[in-house]
Amino acid sequence: MIIVENLPVPLDRRVWQEACALRDAGWTISVICPKSAQFPLAFETIDDIEIFRHDLPLEASGRFAFLYEYAAALFHEFRLLWKVRRRRGFDVIQACNPPDLIFLVAAPFKLFGKRFVFDHHDVCPELFVAKFERRGFFHTLLLLAEKATFRTADLVISANETYRRLAISRGGKKPEDVVTVYSVPDKARIRRVSPNEALRAGAATVLGYVGIIADQDGVDHLVRCVHHLVADHGQRSIRAVVVGDGPALESVKRLAGELGVADHITFTGYLRGEDLLAALSTFDIGIIPDPVNEYNDKISMNKVFEYSALGISSVSYDLTETRRLLGEAGRYALGATPADLAVAAVPLIEDLELRLASGRRAKALADAQFDWDREAERYVAAYARLMDGDRRPSAAGA
Structure with a gap:
């Protein structure tokens, strides 16, 4: 069960490639994401992946507007998690940030033995500073949310080595529980054609x-x-x-x-x-x-x-x-x-x-x-270790 809040699927290339990699490895995949003008359907199945989309208010532009947007997203994510659990079930919830709040809807399912994977797309505290040019109270909250997400996660998928080091140093994760997977495009899908x-x-x-x-x-x-x-x-x-x-x-x-x-x-x-x-x-x-x-x-x-x-x-x-x-x-x-x-x-x-x-x-x-096949192999292998309980570090992790 993959949850992404800031982009619809399959528009989010990283999430879509990850979903397809797990599907090809034999997993049954569901995705929760927002609707958009290009992807308005509340439900559709694409390439055997079930996609559940929800409405969101207009994209936030201020600090309090962000809180409203994220609260609405969390409500829909929690609602759809229960729907998917009844419909087809899941063993793992993967949260793709931003925001670093999806652990709130995933944490209750850990009581039922579900695993939680944090796919670390963005460094939200730094993003806040870049957008608003200040730190203060909200920046502190974001640091706390990030730390809580790391603490809740059974596995962290980092978008680069810098993020991996942050997960270990700032998030307190064990090195063997953090794997780097770069967002490189699938060479089968990106190629030169006649220019426009x-x-x-x-x-x-x-x-x-x-x-x-x-x-x-x-x-x-x-x-x-x-x-x-x-x-x-x-x-x-x-x-x-x-x-x-x-x-x-x-x-x-x-x-x-x-x-x-x-x-x-x-x-x-x-x-x-x-x-x-x-x-x-x-x-x-x-x-x-x-x-x-x-x-x-x-x-x-x-x-x-x-x-x-x-x-x-x-x-x-x-x-x-x-x-x-x-x-x-x-x-x-x-x-x-x-x-x-x-x-x-x-x-x-x-x-x-x-x-x-x-x-x-x-x-x-x-x-x-920049080889997606190699990144996908590392990603799927991390999932296999997670489910097998084998926490030996991968070659990339080491």
């Missing part, structure tokens, strides 16, 4: 972004970067293509208009399937505009894996986890402002051979290190 020339719109260079558009994701930095490229560097034959949706979409569109670069940016909204692949195949340079803060410094962004898998050169701020993943295959801004991001992008815009060489390095890195 309508998105290029005649531009010499396409700067691309794919992902959620929320305040902490830095799409406003991308818009400002485009402004600097046009106004300061004379790069008028560029177009930015932003693929995705989220609560900050309208504000970044307004910003593009205010800065006079709306004609240089296309917002496609949410895409999937061949339309998504065609958009990604149009990118010449992948932009990772997530700003410098303690949250982004720790996370492994899906964009890193997706750009690399397609051989797209990328530009980002100098974030610890991003540099650790990309190494010499990435290009990094020397400072932390959109103007610095623009300066880092200029050589790739002006030098085609440099750009192609950077893309080849990224593709070679992805082929050698």
Whole structure:
């Protein structure tokens, strides 16, 4: 039983790949998640995985609004857990954060012998600081919720090695109870196709972004970067293509208009399937505009894996986890402002051979290190050890 609160399934690629990996290993899988405009059905079965979706209020934008959103989600998750228990049963509940509150609805089922797995997607205390630029009472509550989640979990699946170290140091978990599984895309599902020339719109260079558009994701930095490229560097034959949706979409569109670069940016909204692949195949340079803060410094962004898998050169701020993943295959801004991001992008815009060489390095890195089959094997093996009671550390854990 997998519970995810912030994205519907199968839109959440990591959760969907995990569900499919367990299904292929012989597990019966159910998922609880929110509805969305793209996935409005309360129930459907996709590829033998039963998906139960619930309503949510509008996405929160303030601290108290977050509490309301999470309370509504917890109510529906608890209700649907009982429904699934009666319908087909489950042995394990896997909670995918944010928030670090799903342990509240899972904990009662441990009394019935169910196991609890925490799939650690985000570091919520750091995310709070990034969104609200303060600590205080709510930050303390988030630290307590995170600790309670770690204490309740029989197994922790960490999204990267930084998270794994946090689970052990801040969460008090034994090293053998924490396994790292990276969110790399399945190579069978991500590939180059014919580009969407309508998105290029005649531009010499396409700067691309794919992902959620929320305040902490830095799409406003991308818009400002485009402004600097046009106004300061004379790069008028560029177009930015932003693929995705989220609560900050309208504000970044307004910003593009205010800065006079709306004609240089296309917002496609949410895409999937061949339309998504065609958009990604149009990118010449992948932009990772997530700003410098303690949250982004720790996370492994899906964009890193997706750009690399397609051989797209990328530009980002100098974030610890991003540099650790990309190494010499990435290009990094020397400072932390959109103007610095623009300066880092200029050589790739002006030098085609440099750009192609950077893309080849990224593709070679992805082929050698970003392998979902390997991550899935580690993930399924962790579940097998959990159910067998064998807590010997895996090779990756060691």
